Amino acid sequence: MGQLIGKTESPALGASCHRCSLSNLCLPLAVNAEDMKRLENIIQQGRSFNRGENIFKQSDPAQSCFAVRSGAVKTTMLNSSGEEQITGFFLPGEIIGLESISCARHACSASALERTSVCELPTNHMEELASTLPSLQHHFFGLLGAEIQNSQQHAMLLSKNTAEERIASLLLSLSSRFERRRLSSREFTLPMTRSDISNFLGLAVETVSRVMARFQTQGLIQAKGREVTLLEVESLREVALSFGRARS
């Protein structure tokens, strides 16, 4: 990583995945108790970042992936006209930087949306371990494949869907990801700004504001700043699935 900015806790060499409440979302579910020790020897945990700090930057040497432990992260790439474009939001239990595994340099930048701590997974060691643990290799292939499907889904969302459909989809996606962590799927705090949302969904900030206001007057959600409550999940789902739009 060269210089890590914002590393405020001394990295505790050796993780304790077996005690981590996120272990069922992350890597270790693929390995048994004995192998987990080898995994924990490789993973470094305890790196923390403040809001706005970079975990890594595009075209940094890509030596590690990172698992989010707490907080939230956005990844960004420079698009053809030199602007930053958000390619994903990452919540605890999710892994950043997978696309640059076995790449010389990171394809995107990752920055903390709020105070965030991560575990570092050095890619060379992970590859070595994966060669000796077929189940870990399989798990990695699965993570990478899921990431491909994710970005394809996102591309499809951006391709044809209206502003309302995009925003409803994002809210539902966040909702189900909070649910996976045993948090409320109805009531949560958005970790990102309206501007982040608009950037990610390919909309203008004003459109995000307007659509969320419309959802609110329709009684679908309750929103005050970043505090959101989903009132009518089924109706939101219908909006996201473009109900009532006749298509060939």
Added chain:
Amino acid sequence: MGQLIGKTESPALGASCHRCSLSNLCLPLAVNAEDMKRLENIIQQGRSFNRGENIFKQSDPAQSCFAVRSGAVKTTMLNSSGEEQITGFFLPGEIIGLESISCARHACSASALERTSVCELPTNHMEELASTLPSLQHHFFGLLGAEIQNSQQHAMLLSKNTAEERIASLLLSLSSRFERRRLSSREFTLPMTRSDISNFLGLAVETVSRVMARFQTQGLIQAKGREVTLLEVESLREVALSFGRARS
């Protein structure tokens, strides 16, 4: 795969990757001569499909990836409103179905755009082989990572770029992919219809027609049906990179 429609040649068990002109684009460049034999024992080549036939369909059991030997393929997914959405075009030397490695079922359908032949890569055998050949494992991680970056780039293209930028980008992408195969990068035949292009780029067919007509009157390209000649590659590149669009 259950039933393979359009399988018109009897599959020759055992491939001959070492004599394949595409081997530098595909898998084997990652392995040495001795290991290539083991690879060739796993790969089945010689499956052919006519225009419109499916190589696999979404939610079929995912037992194999496929490398395109000749012809061209499109992959499609059903979007939220039940329409088919094209997620990618694949030319000789490129691999289809990677996103479903270590998935129970294919996440997309693949169909031939013209007469096409493919090599079949059974995923379970490929995973086994990858465990014993670290360089092959590394190569696979690289392919998967590249696929992620691809769909992210595509999502970015769909997110903010104008119709002209999208179409210029596609033409340049095809051009460079033809060049990799030592074919003309200036003059080529589009394997897909205008409707496929519009679907892939999130535009209406009419818009594709209009933009290509505009490019032609501007002297950037020469196009008659699917025969395309790029006349001003540099200007096209400027269009694709959204030159002249002031952004913060």
Added chain:
DNA sequence: CGCAGACTTGACCGCGCTCAATGCGAGTGG
């Protein structure tokens, strides 16, 4: 308190979609 950044709201306008008609080439059959 005052400033900056985030968010909202309103007015206007343009890109690209829709609808509709027409052109065109390949394949088919009388």
Added chain:
DNA sequence: CCACTCGCATTGAGCGCGGTCAAGTCTGCG
């Protein structure tokens, strides 16, 4: 050989979603 069809492609006219521009409000923080 022409007539016909069918899929693909092109071209024109009109309009709506969402972008842009411009104020204005809310919130947290030094």
